Amino acid sequence: MSTTDPRDGVGGEDEPRFEVPDDLSSLLDGPAGAAASDSADALGAPQRATSPDGDDRGTDGSRDETRDADGAGADGGAGGAGGAGGAGHGGAVAHDAADDVDFEVPDDLSGLGGASADPELAVVMTQIAGAQPLAAVCSVAGVDGDVVPTKVGAFVVLSARSDGAPQDAAAALSKLVAGVPFVLVEKRGEQLSARRWQDGAAEDELAPGLVLGGAPEALEDVLVADADPADLAGVVPTSSVSRLKAVRMFAAAARKARKKK
Numbered sequence: 001m002s003t004t005d006p007r008d009g010v011g012g013e014d015e016p017r018f019e020v021p022d023d024l025s026s027l028l029d030g031p032a033g034a035a036a037s038d039s040a041d042a043l044g045a046p047q048r049a050t051s052p053d054g055d056d057r058g059t060d061g062s063r064d065e066t067r068d069a070d071g072a073g074a075d076g077g078a079g080g081a082g083g084a085g086g087a088g089h090g091g092a093v094a095h096d097a098a099d100d101v102d103f104e105v106p107d108d109l110s111g112l113g114g115a116s117a118d119p120e121l122a123v124v125m126t127q128i129a130g131a132q133p134l135a136a137v138c139s140v141a142g143v144d145g146d147v148v149p150t151k152v153g154a155f156v157v158l159s160a161r162s163d164g165a166p167q168d169a170a171a172a173l174s175k176l177v178a179g180v181p182f183v184l185v186e187k188r189g190e191q192l193s194a195r196r197w198q199d200g201a202a203e204d205e206l207a208p209g210l211v212l213g214g215a216p217e218a219l220e221d222v223l224v225a226d227a228d229p230a231d232l233a234g235v236v237p238t239s240s241v242s243r244l245k246a247v248r249m250f251a252a253a254a255r256k257a258r259k260k261k
Helices: 035-043 058-099 131-141 165-176 208-213 217-223 243-260
Strands: 121-125 145-148 155-158 182-188 191-198 201-206
Touching: 121 165, 121 217, 131 145, 131 155, 131 165, 131 243, 145 217, 155 165, 155 217, 165 182, 165 191, 165 201, 182 208, 191 208, 201 208, 208 217
Parallel strands: none
Antiparallel strands: 121 155, 121 182, 145 155, 182 191, 191 201
């Protein structure tokens, strides 16, 4: 990799060249980590008719009244069907009227899910000893934030939290320092989520209570008490460590590791 950085103003041929070592383990400090039937009954049975001069009309008259009753029944049935159709049409009109009610859909529906997509706070916990070494790793990985040292390993409070930036940061850091687990903790409202990352890939999801159980006080202050990391002791902004300085730190770490062999 190229060790010159345009931002440092270094790029001449006479400048020394450095390489990032593959083994950065020296940066670590130990482990951390019915209506139809009623109508038919109301019609009644047909009756025999009598002529005006007293003669019984007999069967013909009965058939006439029967036809009249049948006609009345047909008319009643048609009327009932028409009424039912009218009721159905009225229901459709009422439904259409309900559809015509004006309402406005808000642009932000994040409140329906109880939490926004982007976290309000994102922290990457590491086993790297010291704020300066972690800030150097962040500088090379292109991760921006504030690094806070603790007795069990430094952590970085990420500046970028939208569009999956925390996941990208955890992937970049864990890939650069291979073989070492990192933990990404995100806060949305009152909810915390934690996931382990290693070698650039996401692994198990961790219980937030388990993560906070052995967390250092500085981490609790940031995650629970909403403390400003810039106000914590020993904080190192990643922007304060240039890529060139980071590469020199890595070269020194590599020489130290070779001497131990």
